[in-house]
Structures are given as structure tokens and as C-alpha cells.
Amino acid sequence: MKYIKTISLLFLFSIQTLSQQLFICKGYTTEGEPIDPILNKKIKAGQSATILLTFKKNEITDNIIFLYIDKITSDKSENYFSQLTRIGQNKKWIAYSFKFEDEGKYEIYYTDFNRRKLISASLIVETPISKLEHKSSEKDIFPNAQVFFCERILNHKPYGVYGTIPFRNTNGDAYVYLVNRNPFGFEIMTVKVWRRKTPISNYDEFVDSKKFEIKPNWKDTYFKYRFSKTGEYMFSFFNEKEILIKTAYITVTN
Incomplete structure (x- = not known):
């Protein structure tokens, strides 16, 4: 990889x-x-x-x-x-x-x-966007895919996996690792990042969007991401047709 x-x-x-x-x-x-x-x-x-x-x-x-x-x-x-x-x-x-x-x-x-x-x-x-769009979706086309937030990636394995990310200790840096049982089958991946504005709100604050080039025969991929502040985040992964393939959540604490 x-x-x-x-x-x-x-x-x-x-x-x-x-x-x-x-x-x-x-x-x-x-x-x-x-x-x-x-x-x-x-x-x-x-x-x-x-x-x-x-x-x-x-x-x-x-x-x-x-x-x-x-x-x-x-x-x-x-x-x-x-x-x-x-x-x-x-x-x-x-x-x-x-x-x-x-x-x-x-x-x-x-x-x-x-x-x-x-x-x-x-x-x-x-027309206003449905609040349900920001919730976990059963329409993920890769139900067996997993997303890990971790300290590093070695030999296709995540190490130092975070349950929550400590902002002060990491400076907000973490690796985001996506792995699937089968090859992805597409060449362009888009990742969109959202954040809760308040603890009781939906993920209604848009934070970032990134596009990556991958190989169709890959089963895993990763990138390094820097969080600018604490909060609850949602990462949505899309293929080149803008179809949701996976959603993951992580909290960044002080």
C-alpha cells in the first residue's frame, strides 16, 4: 500500500x-x-x-x-x-x-x-437538508469496512488506535485508516469532515473535504489528518460517484 x-x-x-x-x-x-x-x-x-x-x-x-x-x-x-x-x-x-x-x-x-x-x-x-443525512446510514456500500484513528500505520496495521484523540498530546494529529475485505474498485475517494457545533446538535458544521487518488485493487488506504480544535467529528467517505461508502466518528478531547 x-x-x-x-x-x-x-x-x-x-x-x-x-x-x-x-x-x-x-x-x-x-x-x-x-x-x-x-x-x-x-x-x-x-x-x-x-x-x-x-x-x-x-x-x-x-x-x-x-x-x-x-x-x-x-x-x-x-x-x-x-x-x-x-x-x-x-x-x-x-x-x-x-x-x-x-x-x-x-x-x-x-x-x-x-x-x-x-x-x-x-x-x-x-429545500433544507434533512437532519438524517448527517446520521449513521445503512446505505454504506461497504458494510464490512472499518475506520481506525491511530498514531501510525505499519505493514497494513494501525497502531496506537484512539478511542478519543487527546489534542494536547497529539497536537491534533492522527492517521485515518480505512480497510475493507474486498478491493475498493474505484480510483477517486472523497472524505468530508463534519463537527457538532453543540453536544446536542447534529453534525452540522462543515470542517473539511479532501480528494484522494487510490488504486481500484487496494483494500486499504490511509492519510494523516490534523484537527484544529476539540469536539465530536464525523468522517464520511465517498467514491468517485459521490456514493457514501463508509461513515466514522471520533471525539477530540483536551
């Missing part, structure tokens, strides 16, 4: 001006790269999305620009949200997280100080 390689599958749906790009995604890296772009331009009401604008250094001359979110109906466009944003020196990207509470069609765009539109993207907000 080889250490799996993260691959970049970054897509965008936007109207581009020069080299500017506007991503609607689940998150972003410290370098301003989008994480899990929303390719179908659709999310569920009550979900948050990251609005990520990237551009070349000094391409936008104004140090103040405006973010607008307009809700579009059959006969008009009505402003739903606006936000003034200052561009820091040598900055090449801006990110803003927004929670869409209401269903409908939206246009998301930035303007310069003179209200000239720089770039835009569209988004459809659909």
Missing part, C-alpha cells in the same frame, strides 16, 4: 475578468486555494458556503471592493446581502463565509469602489 496522493480537482463556475476567479466552495486553504468547489451550483438552505475571489497581485487597484449577494425572482433582482471588503497589501485572494437561510436563485458578485462589476457567479439554494 502506498501513501495516498492528494490530487487537485479544482473547477469553477464564474464569469471571469482577466485572471480573476470567483469560487463558491466549502472552504479554502491558507494559500487561498478552494476546497471542494460546489460544481453543480446548488446547496441546501441552512448551509454555509465560502465565496472565494482570487486575482493577481495588484490586479485590483482599489483597496476597497464590495461583495453583493442578490436574490433573483422571476421579474426582478433584489439585494440580499452586501459587505465592504478591504484588500490588504500584496493580497491575492479574499474569502467570505456566508450562510444561506432562504431557498431561491442568487447572483454573487464583486464590484470596485465605483460599483463597476468585476466578476460574478450564480448559486441555487434548495
Whole structure:
């Protein structure tokens, strides 16, 4: 088994001006790269999305620009949200997280100080997501698969398996090991990470998404993950068709 390689599958749906790009995604890296772009331009009401604008250094001359979110109906466009944003020196990207509470069609765009539109993207907000989607599912297509959170992997075996992960002792680092009785049979795996906002809530806080390249004949694979804070987490594993293959849970304590 080889250490799996993260691959970049970054897509965008936007109207581009020069080299500017506007991503609607689940998150972003410290370098301003989008994480899990929303390719179908659709999310569920009550979900948050990251609005990520990237551009070349000094391409936008104004140090103040405006973010607008307009809700579009059959006969008009009505402003739903606006936000003034200052561009820091040598900055090449801006990110803003927004929670869409209401269903409908939206246009998301930035303007310069003179209200000239720089770039835009569209988004459809659909019926609220069912709370059951974040619970353990019997639809896992690999019922015999197992997920271990551990200190290390040696010769296809997890060592130092965690029941809970002690944040202070590990700096939030752990290996996530997925093993199945039969070969996976696909080449792209997506892992999505969710967290409980409160002890009595569902796993309603989106944390991270990663895509990995694997071999169809592999029966196991692993990756290293760093938790940024304590809490109860859910890891959902999907194949390249976005079909859920396994769900696992872990708690990170102080």
C-alpha cells in the first residue's frame, strides 16, 4: 500500500475578468486555494458556503471592493446581502463565509469602489437538508469496512488506535485508516469532515473535504489528518460517484 496522493480537482463556475476567479466552495486553504468547489451550483438552505475571489497581485487597484449577494425572482433582482471588503497589501485572494437561510436563485458578485462589476457567479439554494443525512446510514456500500484513528500505520496495521484523540498530546494529529475485505474498485475517494457545533446538535458544521487518488485493487488506504480544535467529528467517505461508502466518528478531547 502506498501513501495516498492528494490530487487537485479544482473547477469553477464564474464569469471571469482577466485572471480573476470567483469560487463558491466549502472552504479554502491558507494559500487561498478552494476546497471542494460546489460544481453543480446548488446547496441546501441552512448551509454555509465560502465565496472565494482570487486575482493577481495588484490586479485590483482599489483597496476597497464590495461583495453583493442578490436574490433573483422571476421579474426582478433584489439585494440580499452586501459587505465592504478591504484588500490588504500584496493580497491575492479574499474569502467570505456566508450562510444561506432562504431557498431561491442568487447572483454573487464583486464590484470596485465605483460599483463597476468585476466578476460574478450564480448559486441555487434548495429545500433544507434533512437532519438524517448527517446520521449513521445503512446505505454504506461497504458494510464490512472499518475506520481506525491511530498514531501510525505499519505493514497494513494501525497502531496506537484512539478511542478519543487527546489534542494536547497529539497536537491534533492522527492517521485515518480505512480497510475493507474486498478491493475498493474505484480510483477517486472523497472524505468530508463534519463537527457538532453543540453536544446536542447534529453534525452540522462543515470542517473539511479532501480528494484522494487510490488504486481500484487496494483494500486499504490511509492519510494523516490534523484537527484544529476539540469536539465530536464525523468522517464520511465517498467514491468517485459521490456514493457514501463508509461513515466514522471520533471525539477530540483536551
